Amino acid sequence: MNNIYGISHELLTLAMLAKGQKAYRATQLFTWIYEKKAKSFDEMSDVSLSFREVLKNDYYFALPKIYKSQKSQDGTIKLLLELKDGHKIETALLRYNYGNALCVSSQVGCNMGCSFCASGLLSKQRNLEVDEMVGQILVMNELLNEEGKGEVVTHIVVMGTGEPFDNFENVMDFVRIANHPKAFAIGARRITVSTCGIVPRIYEYADVGMQVNLAISLHASNDELRSKLMRINQAYPLDSLIEAVKYYVFKTGRRVTFEYILLSGVNDAVAYADELSDLIRGIEAYVNLIPYNAIDEKGYRRSDDLAVKAFQNQLTKRGITSTIRKEFGADIDAACGQLRAKEKQ
Numbered sequence: 464m465n466n467i468y469g470i471s472h473e474l475l476t477l478a479m480l481a482k483g484q485k486a487y488r489a490t491q492l493f494t495w496i497y498e499k500k501a502k503s504f505d506e507m508s509d510v511s512l513s514f515r516e517v518l519k520n521d522y523y524f525a526l527p528k529i530y531k532s533q534k535s536q537d538g539t540i541k542l543l544l545e546l547k548d549g550h551k552i553e554t555a556l557l558r559y560n561y562g563n564a565l566c567v568s569s570q571v572g573c574n575m576g577c578s579f580c581a582s583g584l585l586s587k588q589r590n591l592e593v594d595e596m597v598g599q600i601l602v603m604n605e606l607l608n609e610e611g612k613g614e615v616v617t618h619i620v621v622m623g624t625g626e627p628f629d630n631f632e633n634v635m636d637f638v639r640i641a642n643h644p645k646a647f648a649i650g651a652r653r654i655t656v657s658t659c660g661i662v663p664r665i666y667e668y669a670d671v672g673m674q675v676n677l678a679i680s681l682h683a684s685n686d687e688l689r690s691k692l693m694r695i696n697q698a699y700p701l702d703s704l705i706e707a708v709k710y711y712v713f714k715t716g717r718r719v720t721f722e723y724i725l726l727s728g729v730n731d732a733v734a735y736a737d738e739l740s741d742l743i744r745g746i747e748a749y750v751n752l753i754p755y756n757a758i759d760e761k762g763y764r765r766s767d768d769l770a771v772k773a774f775q776n777q778l779t780k781r782g783i784t785s786t787i788r789k790e791f792g793a794d795i796d797a798a799c800g801q802l803r804a805k806e807k808q
Contacts, residue, residue: 467522469594471639493645527598539791554599557791562617567599569634570625575659576694581758582624590630596637622657628664651675662699665707669714678720683730684738712747719748724755725766733777740781750785
């Protein structure tokens with residue numbers, strides 16, 4: 464049996480046709496599941512009793528359980544969710560003036576080994592299934608509904624725990640469900656998938672044909688430094704990464720986000736801003752500068768505000784558009800992996 468939340472509309476359509484049903488049956492089921500929020504096939508009053516029994520033999524409904532929740536004074540909600548096998552994952556809702564962005568995890572743990580990241584404090588146990596990613600949206604939407612404010616998740620960033628491109632097929636099916644008009648109807652341009660730089664998957668992502676955003680966790684402007692900070696750079700150095708990014712921009716016409724965490728005394732000197740400008744010049748992109756959320760186990764320190772502004776000003780002088788990421792959840796375990804890691808201590 465399969466969790467119904469893990470089946471894309473395309474796959475469900477094929478399954479219905481294989482059972483001798485009309486193609487519209489998949490849309491009918493999606494409407495019940497996502498628009499009418501049915502929790503069982505018995506609620507689907509316009510589906511025949513006999514076919515409901517067929518569906519029960521093939522599919523079930525199950526969502527992750529909230530193991531722990533934290534809410535910041537700024538409205539950020541961080542959930543630690545328990546999966547069917549007892550593993551725990553995090554998801555976080557970030558409230559912007561343009562909507563509610565859900566930071567979605569794609570793996571249990573992470574093996575990418577980025578030296579500054581809390582996600583890697585616990586090694587990868589397994590990939591998340593599609594239903595476990597869809598479940599993060601559903602659980603958060605239920606929680607928002609309970610608050611009675613009529614809010615829902617409006618944007619998705621797949622940049623929680625794990626490397627999304629190390630779980631490529633499942634992440635793509637998740638995106639298809641999130642984007643589908645009869646499911647969450649979250650526009651492709653409101654969905655961003657982040658990667659630390661798995662180059663072959665960037666090309667594949669570009670060729671998928673969806674207008675979904677791409678974010679690159681860059682964090683360094685030269686190979687020597689990036690290889691120290693991010694193990695992935697030893698496999699896919701910057702020249703190959705930048706070529707893949709250029710292909711994505713050419714193929715999709717979409718602008719890329721380069722994520723750059725500023726670490727005091729490590730990568731925040733103005734000279735690195737010059738290097739970064741030279742590295743990405745000519746690419747339709749902008750740089751998202753991220754003040755570091757310090758993690759005790761990692762030993763890095765946050766760049767002070769003056770260093771952050773000096774770095775941004777230098778990018779501006781060199782013609783590079785950048786933003787400084789708004790900080791969320793300073794009073795809770797906001798960094799990816801922090802809450803889960805604490806539970807393992």
